[in-house]
Amino acid sequence: MEINVLLFGQLSESIGKSSLKLTGISTTDELKIRLQQQFPGLEKMTYSIAVNKQIIQKNTPLNSGDEVALLPPFSGG
Amino acid sequence: MNEINRHQRQLQLSGFGKECQDKLAVAKILVIGAGGLGCPALHYLAGAGVGTLGIVDFDTISITNLHRQILFSTDDVGKSKVLVAAQKLKAINPEVEIKTYSTQLTNLNALEILKNYDLIIDSTDNYSTRYLVNDACVLLEKPLIYGAVIRFEGQVGVFNIEENSLKTNYRDLFPNPPNPDSAFSCNDMGVLGVLPGIIGTWQASEVIKIIAGIGTPLVNKILTLNLLENAAFEFEITKNNEFQPNIPKNKADFLKFNYEWFCDKNYQNVISLEAFDQIRKNQKCTIIDVREPNETPIITEFEALNLPLSRFRESISKMDFTNTVVLLCQSGQRSIKALELLKKQQPSIEAFSLKGGIIEWKTHSKSNYHEQSQT
Incomplete structure (x- = not known):
């Protein structure tokens, strides 16, 4: 089962991509663990998670075809 | 009569008209930060005929500001941002009342300054002030139009307005500030002037929509824009009940809250x-x-x-x-x-x-x- 992950700001810069497709992930906590394993710098970064365009506040189950966005804060003005 | 001529293009606009214009004319908007985001917002709001514009900024103008801080010219380098902005805005529309606050916003003066306005625009450039402004708006029950940029991407959203029994704020999106070593400003990373130009203008657009009661303001939402890739995404913000305790619950707590510590806690060196x-x-x-x-x-x-x-x-x-x-x-x-x-x-x-x-x-x-x- 495949999900699409969208990355923004410093996250996409650090990781080097603005989106990735991942398989075999069934919750947002699992997603964080998988991404941190692949991209160790991610652990120190602050970001919010949205599933299908809705910000989630706790561990959320994921289904095939879901779109998950990782949103870091921006401070520039 | 002069006023009607000045705003003719808005008055004749179907879906806007005199009723909306009259609402703008009594609105009081505070813009915190007269920089890359603040300048375009101020410019368009003055042009649109907002009743009162308040501007908060303690800084003076540098030559490197001019590519994006569009109220300022080369001759203005070295002068006070709020004073020059006020002059330029008055020249654009003499009927707008302009109030300037040439001061650093802190928890000691924020409630006093913000309470006189209907809507607040966050055009700041650092996390300490963003959290401070957010918390003040929650306490005072003021809508907050948020905007922020980095490199080629921007975020814009509207906090603290209730819709469908939901009222979210900045801390529902980002409960805690990031580590200081990831908090970069436009001065550090660089920026193209067009980016804050677009986001600041979008913030002004949200103000107009809310006051005039038209369209769909980004209430409880965050819009992200990527200028390089022409990508726009809109996200719904949900309530974060777990972290709300971090927010000062009353004026006394707000006055004691140390926003500098909150953001820079690890840096004794x-x-x-x-x-x-x-x-x-x-x-x-x-x-x-x-x-x-x-x-x-x-x-x-x-x-x-x-x-x-x-x-x-x-x-x-x-x-x-x-x-x-x-x-x-x-x-x-x-x-x-x-x-x-x-x-x-x-x-x-x-x-x-x-x-x-x-x-x-x-x-x-x-x-x-x-x-x-x-x-």
């Missing part, structure tokens, strides 16, 4: 301009400039080793520092990151990051003393 000058005078020290080679202003007042942050880790891997090290950059943010890298490599080193960076040092040294000799 950040030194003041005075401490830096003392170190240079009294100790053998190695000064490292972590800016990219083409950044200005150039340092001529003392010797500094240029090790750009982009290659810092590799550069220092072959080095061993015996003196005290002071790291600096443009405004004091990247040098914190470099400090962390240096400490990782050489844990016992005595090393500091210069608060405010070379920009503040240059201003400070110009006004304070003449350089006699180099260490």
